[in-house]
Amino acid sequence: MFSLTSMPSTTSVLSTYTTFAAAAMLIRTVINEVQTIVSQFIPQKYQEKVIAKFSGLFGNLPSSQMTLIIDERNGLSINEIYQASELYLSTRITPSIDQLKVSKTPRQNNFSVTINKGEKLIDEFEGMQLRWEFYCTETKQATMDYESYCSSTEVVEHKSIQLSFPKKYRENVLGTYLPYVVERSKAIAEENKVVRLYALGSFGGDCTVGPWGSVVFDHPSTFDTLAMDPTLKNELIDDLDRFVKRKEFYGRVGKPWKRGYLLYGPPGTGKSSLIAAMANYLKFDIYDLELTYLHSNSELRRLLVSTANRSIIVIEDIDCSIELKDRQVRGANPNDSQLTLSGLLNFIDGLWSSCGDERIIVFTTNYKDKLDPALLRPGRMDMHIHMSYCTPCGFRILAYNYLRVKTHHLFNEIEEFITEVNATPAEVAEQLMKSEETNVALGGLVAFLKKKKEMNCNGEANVQERKEDDEQEE
Numbered sequence: 001m002f003s004l005t006s007m008p009s010t011t012s013v014l015s016t017y018t019t020f021a022a023a024a025m026l027i028r029t030v031i032n033e034v035q036t037i038v039s040q041f042i043p044q045k046y047q048e049k050v051i052a053k054f055s056g057l058f059g060n061l062p063s064s065q066m067t068l069i070i071d072e073r074n075g076l077s078i079n080e081i082y083q084a085s086e087l088y089l090s091t092r093i094t095p096s097i098d099q100l101k102v103s104k105t106p107r108q109n110n111f112s113v114t115i116n117k118g119e120k121l122i123d124e125f126e127g128m129q130l131r132w133e134f135y136c137t138e139t140k141q142a143t144m145d146y147e148s149y150c151s152s153t154e155v156v157e158h159k160s161i162q163l164s165f166p167k168k169y170r171e172n173v174l175g176t177y178l179p180y181v182v183e184r185s186k187a188i189a190e191e192n193k194v195v196r197l198y199a200l201g202s203f204g205g206d207c208t209v210g211p212w213g214s215v216v217f218d219h220p221s222t223f224d225t226l227a228m229d230p231t232l233k234n235e236l237i238d239d240l241d242r243f244v245k246r247k248e249f250y251g252r253v254g255k256p257w258k259r260g261y262l263l264y265g266p267p268g269t270g271k272s273s274l275i276a277a278m279a280n281y282l283k284f285d286i287y288d289l290e291l292t293y294l295h296s297n298s299e300l301r302r303l304l305v306s307t308a309n310r311s312i313i314v315i316e317d318i319d320c321s322i323e324l325k326d327r328q329v330r331g332a333n334p335n336d337s338q339l340t341l342s343g344l345l346n347f348i349d350g351l352w353s354s355c356g357d358e359r360i361i362v363f364t365t366n367y368k369d370k371l372d373p374a375l376l377r378p379g380r381m382d383m384h385i386h387m388s389y390c391t392p393c394g395f396r397i398l399a400y401n402y403l404r405v406k407t408h409h410l411f412n413e414i415e416e417f418i419t420e421v422n423a424t425p426a427e428v429a430e431q432l433m434k435s436e437e438t439n440v441a442l443g444g445l446v447a448f449l450k451k452k453k454e455m456n457c458n459g460e461a462n463v464q465e466r467k468e469d470d471e472q473e474e
């Protein structure tokens with residue numbers, strides 16, 4: 001009975017509530033639509049007022065909007081979503097923004113532009129409209145100077161960015177849009193990245209990390225400016241592309257995410273230039289590791305562990321570190337108190353380096369045949385790259401780089417000489433730099449090659465030497 005009498009009244013309450021909820025939802029939908037229209041057709045500075053006025057017509061309905069507050073700091077640590085949002089939004093600047101902040105460090109090539117506090121902007125993503133707003137509040141905070149024991153007050157800024165959107169988009173914003181913002185910001189940071197060169201000790205650079213000092217690396221070499229066999233060049237570029245894309249692959253097969261390259265060939269054939277081109281291409285920092293300064297495996301490990309991910313560790317002239325082998329053979333403690341070849345090989349094989357990701361290690365040598373066979377064993381260095389004397393194709397790349405010419409009546413003569421004489425790209429480049437006049441520069445190169453041929457007196461010896469050099473190639 002009780003239940004019978006109570007039933008109709010519960011039903012009527014429910015139906016009244018359902019009607020009310022449906023009406024509220026309808027009004028909210030109308031308000032959302034109005035917001036969308038307003039944000040498209042009404043200047044930004046009036047938008048808020050218009051929407052507030054319009055919403056006011058319907059009394060105090062629960063808000064249909066949700067706001068995410070993204071503070072700059074999370075306690076003491078930086079909030080990565082704040083950084084990502086700030087960077088992402090700096091690429092979404094619309095004409096509605098009145099104030100931007102512009103800054104630049106002495107070494108930076110470009111200005112960095114960020115949006116000032118108080119500014120708002122609308123972003124669109126998969127049909128959603130998202131409203132971003134920049135806030136900054138200032139508070140006075142008491143601080144204590146521990147040297148003078150005096151207290152003072154300082155103004156502390158609390159920055160935050162607020163992201164507002166219709167509540168119905170909450171899942172999409174948290175699940176898709178924010179991850180997209182973070183990913184995009186990583187890509188933007190990568191585009192703006194300045195490559196640094198690290199070496200041991202502090203050498204007047206502006207940034208020091210542990211034992212490594214660094215400077216901005218502004219070597220102009222790129223794969224375009226590099227005179228090397230075009231097939232080999234493309235193979236290497238493909239190899240690098242594949243390497244950086246294969247995070248999951250390396251994880252799956254249980255190998256450290258590393259790649260080793262051995263560059264070999266005579267002086268002046270572009271080994272160091274190739275390393276610079278690789279660093280510029282990948283935007284990886286370079287760590288120039290001079291083994292001659294090191295005394296022990298533990299020192300080597302400490303240095304390698306303090307290198308960052310996405311970097312190229314370079315050991316130049318590894319043949320000059322050949323005494324590594326002798327030291328080890330001499331029988332002194334082969335473990336940590338000596339620097340040994342096996343210590344180095346352990347690193348290459350990933351034992352010490354499993355703490356890092358996306359590393360490239362490059363060895364260079366003028367004499368591949370002088371290297372310890374252990375270094376050359378298959379699988380140790382992933383690619384052996386032969387940098388050799390200038391070829392006709394290499395000459396054309398250099399002529400275009402230095403003189404901006406693609407054809408010239410002296411090309412045939414030069415290319416003939418180049419196949420007969422062992423001239424390094426460095427020598428050819430030096431001649432091409434001697435004049436901005438194409439005729440003069442190319443004429444100078446002809447004279448240089450002619451003289452080189454005469455001095456050798458025997459062109460065949462040169463070609464023979466080149467053949468031997470080529471035979472070192474895989």
Ligand SMILES: Nc1ncnc2c1ncn2[C@@H]1O[C@H](COP(=O)(O)OP(=O)(O)OP(=O)(O)O)[C@@H](O)[C@H]1O
Pocket residue numbers: 225226227228265266267268269270271272273274366387424425426427429
């Ligand atoms: N393959 C090349 N392509 C373009 N320029 C080159 C090439 N090789 C050499 N050069 C020019 O010669 C200069 C010296 O070359 P680089 O230092 O790269 O040679 P390297 O092979 O590292 O010599 P080393 O064995 O003496 O270290 C470079 O700065 C560059 O101007």
Ligand SMILES: [Mg+2]
Pocket residue numbers: 271272273316364
């Ligand atoms: Mg070099």
